[in-house]
Amino acid sequence: MVDPLTTMETIVCDIGETLVRDDRQWASWADWLGVPRHTISALVGAATVRNHDAGDALRLLRPGLDLDEAYRAREAAGHGEHLDESDLYPDVRSALADVRALGVRVVLAGNQTHRAGELLRGLGLPADLVATSAEWGVAKPSPQFFARVIEVAGTAPERTVYVGDHPAYDLFPARAAGLRTAHLRRGPWGYLWADAPEVVAAADWRIDGLAQLTAIAGGGTGNTPGEPDAGG
Structure with a gap:
């Protein structure tokens, strides 16, 4: 106690x-990878239930995905991180x-x-x-x-x-x-x-x-x- x-x-x-809130983050990944947003949400849920890293949800869509490299590619393409109030x-x-x-x-x-x-x-x-x-x-x-x-x-x-x-x-x-x-x-x-x-x-x-x-x-x-x- x-x-x-x-x-x-x-x-x-x-x-x-x-x-x-992570809403924007996962929606932006879905858009970048060209999959429906609900697909990302469902896969994040599956990773959660298995007590896996949420990044594993992205690797289910793109096996072997290098997240750091993907972040850099998105930034270079003008689709980098955004955060506001x-x-x-x-x-x-x-x-x-x-x-x-x-x-x-x-x-x-x-x-x-x-x-x-x-x-x-x-x-x-x-x-x-x-x-x-x-x-x-x-x-x-x-x-x-x-x-x-x-x-x-x-x-x-x-x-x-x-x-x-x-x-x-x-x-x-x-x-x-x-x-x-x-x-x-x-x-x-x-x-x-x-x-x-x-x-x-x-x-x-x-x-x-x-x-x-x-x-x-x-x-x-x-x-x-x-x-x-x-x-x-």
Whole structure:
């Protein structure tokens, strides 16, 4: 159980399906590969159920696809990444601002490209740092990624929370690194694995929205009303 007297000093948020909806990303891949958008959605769902990387959905369509090379080709053709305010979940800006108003440091760090990092910083979100795996040269679920998270958080791991939707890429490796963890029921991975016993056991908090981060930052349970505290 989380000690209710322990206040959190840094909250680190995953990006994809935690802050940013992936609708545009998958639709653009479908258009680029020349397949119906629902085909991509179905294949991402299949990858999710198998607990595979979402990129495997693209490789089912184009076996051996080099994602980095494909990103470069799309950029060169004028079909590169795009991100604006409409891609954010509605609670993002207000929730992050409320956390910072408590004097808690906010870091945004996930598996994204250099370009995604530039676009996110361009949105002027209320965060102290925005970083991506491409910029760091290491990606989740690698322990080295979470070592960088601890480094940039600047606070002790037990006073740092990593918030994410994907158990295998966010929750489990963050916990293994000694960080506190909040599992967000959002996006396909967040909903599908929300009640899995291993997720319940590994999450210090289980939340339905980012507004609950203010309670977590203050040392409260932050859990969805009516649910017992988890993990810890």
